[in-house]
Amino acid sequence: MGQGMAALVRQGWFAIPGLVRFVLRRLAVGVFLCVGVTLIAFTLTQVVPGDPISASLGDAAASDPEIVAAFRARFGLDRPLPEQYVIYLGNLLRGDLGESLLTRRPVAADLAHYMSATIELAVMAMTIAMVLGVALGVLAAMFRDRWPDQVIRVVSLAGVSVPTFWLSLVCLYVFFFILGWSPGVGRLSPGAPAPAAITGLFLVDAALTRNWRVFHDALAHIALPAMVLAVYTIGAITRFTRASMLEAMGQDYVRTARAKGLPERRVILGHVLRPALAAIVTVSGMAFGRMLGGAVLVEAVFSWPGLGEYAYRSALALDLRAIMGVSLVIAAIYILVNLVVDILYAVIDPRIRLG
Amino acid sequence: MLRSIDAADPFHRSRTRVRSAWLQPLGIIGAVMLAAIVLAAILAPWIVPHPPNAMSFPRLQPPNATNWFGTDQLGRDIFSRVVYGARVSLPYALQLVVMSAVLGTVLGAIAGYFGGWIDGVIMRAADLVMAFPDIILAMAVVAALGPNLFNAVLAVVIVSWPIYARVVRSMILTLRDEPYVQSSRLLGASSGRALWRDIRPNAAGPVVVLAALEYGHAVLILSGLSFLGLGAQPPIAEWGSMVSEGAKYFDRWWMSVFPGLAILVVVLGANFLGDTLRDALDPRAAKTFR
DSSP: OHHHHHHHHHHHHHHSOHHHHHHHHHHHHHHHHHHHHHHHHHHHHHHOSSOHHHHHHOHHHHTOHHHHHHHHHHTTTTSOHHHHHHHHHHHHHTTOOOBOTTTOSBHHHHHHHHHHHHHHHHHHHHHHHHHHHHHHHHHHHHTTTSHHHHHHHHHHHHHHHSOHHHHHHHHHIIIIIISOOSOOSSSSOTTOOOOOOSSSOHHHHHHHTTOHHHHHHHHHHHHHHHHHHHHHHHHHHHHHHHHHHHHHHTSHHHHHHHHTTOOHHHIIIIIIHHHHHHHHHHHHHHHHHHHHHHHHHHHHHHTOOSHHHHHHHHHHTTOHHHHHHHHHHHHHHHHHHHHHHHHHHHHHOTTSOOO | OOOOTTSSOTTOOSHHHHHHGGGOHHHHHHHHHHHHHHHHHHHHHHHOSSOTTOOOSOTTOOSOSSSTTOBOTTSOBHHHHHHHHHHHHHHHHHHHHHHHHHHHHHHHHHHHHHOHHHHHHHHHHHHHHHTSOHHHHHHHHHHHHOSSHHHHHHHHHHHHHHHHHHHHHHHHHHHTTSHHHHHHHHTTOOHHHIIIIIIHHHHHHHHHHHHHHHHHHHHHHHHHHHHTTSSSOTTSOOHHHHHHHHHHSTTOTHHHHHHHHHHHHHHHHHHHHHHHHHHHHOTTTTOOOO
8 A cells, every 4th residue: 555655656756847856856955954954053052051041031030940940931941852943943934033132133133134235245246256257267268278377277266265354354445445446334325325125235226216326325335345255256166167168178069160160259159158157057056155154254344234244243242043043044045046056057958967 | 177187298198297297386386385384383483573472562563674564452563473373373274174074084984885874864964064154154153162263173174074075975986896895895804994995095185185175265264263253362363363453453454464464375375285286186086166
């Protein structure tokens, strides 16, 4: 009976078209990763040295056994750990991440407030990194082992070697303090009103409401932090693009294209870059997660009111709930982005094994 | 990267050409940069003009003849502190790389050799850790354990073992079925002996290359955590926390520029060297993107 069921399920599963099956499987992996991430976050909150009771109640109340027992019962601290985890998951699903020690507000509200700034910064930086990284990588592959390739190799290695927090400070010092090209830290000039909140992304909101003065101000403010944040990723994408271009250049169809007399520019753009691009898109998904990590350092220096700056302030105050909230949200964004990228990859490149 | 050494010149596939891959200018420059910093770390007490924590100068002086890199807000000599900083960053990063390489290698070997559910559990755990951007998870771990340099190292070990585990596992999967491993098993070698005597020597090279490539990253992430106040605590002369102190005195550029340059020199040196090593030793094993 059970075996018949299993066979039926198997049959049904393989009756689904390959692409849909692939998407379903990736979705399942995404859900698994999200659950695992909460498990890690929960474990971390358990290993904290120091008693959450005395931290939350204060010394006077913590010495009264009745209050302590009531507190433990109220927050489920008297239950076994697996049950506490289930309670924790339930709270998460209801969007309850606890209260921040620092801001005295619910962590979820704080996150919603700070998220858009980080997304705007990261998307901007990712765009810069993709354009420059792919361009440099293509150049390096075309001039393989000649001087442009050597120069680009050194530049991209420098890009992945420079400490982001230091580069932020140096750029701010040079472009704001000395040259006066950058308007300084923050998302807008002091006192400037934020555009009407539609998406939370200042550039998009300003453009939608045709508020060009704010648009210009926001663009001037985001330019420098976005470029600094892009530096590491430019280096990484350049190196990866070069490698996948060289791999594609060795293929037979490229030799065929050259042999039938196509101009080199068309061979590179049409026959080499296209297959390489699919791989680059996948890598960019991973690079995006790393960029969210780098955003912590850039935002801390540029007083950019995003998740990273929030994480930084919470970390300094050892506000564990807030940090857990940030990690959960960033891990979730990362998992989501990679899910989308994987699916896109399968759609773009039909040769990929969907297994 | 996929550079085949002999592709450019099909007539010289001799050993000299292969060896010359070691002697690339970039690799030599990297080695010299690293060697200079290592030497500075070892000889610090003899080459440094002033003790790193002595507050014996006017405060916030720009670079001058006595204080080459200027002085900080407590009147300490920044040059001395930067040189002494090498004694903090280099060994801690080394400790970090060795610990995560050993942990990752052991887990990856177990996963690859035994397969089945053990493989599943270990590799899913690796996937989970990699779902977090490393510095974010490290921040969370340090915040939970309490901020100091050793906890920062532990935290980064927790986030950086999966890359080793992945590389080692895939190596083991191919090596496990090699005839010499099979015949050794047939001669009665236990699985532990096969792993140690037959597989380990062949898997060691790529792991060393990967560790070299990761060294620069280890320095970066440790100094980043210290910059955020989650690693070295004052008054330790650590580069990341020195940059962080300099950020509070924004117009005194020398306070943050010189310690940051020291980080850049070490990481750049390690990456130049690691990149050359990879080309010379193993073009494919360490291709995993970070």
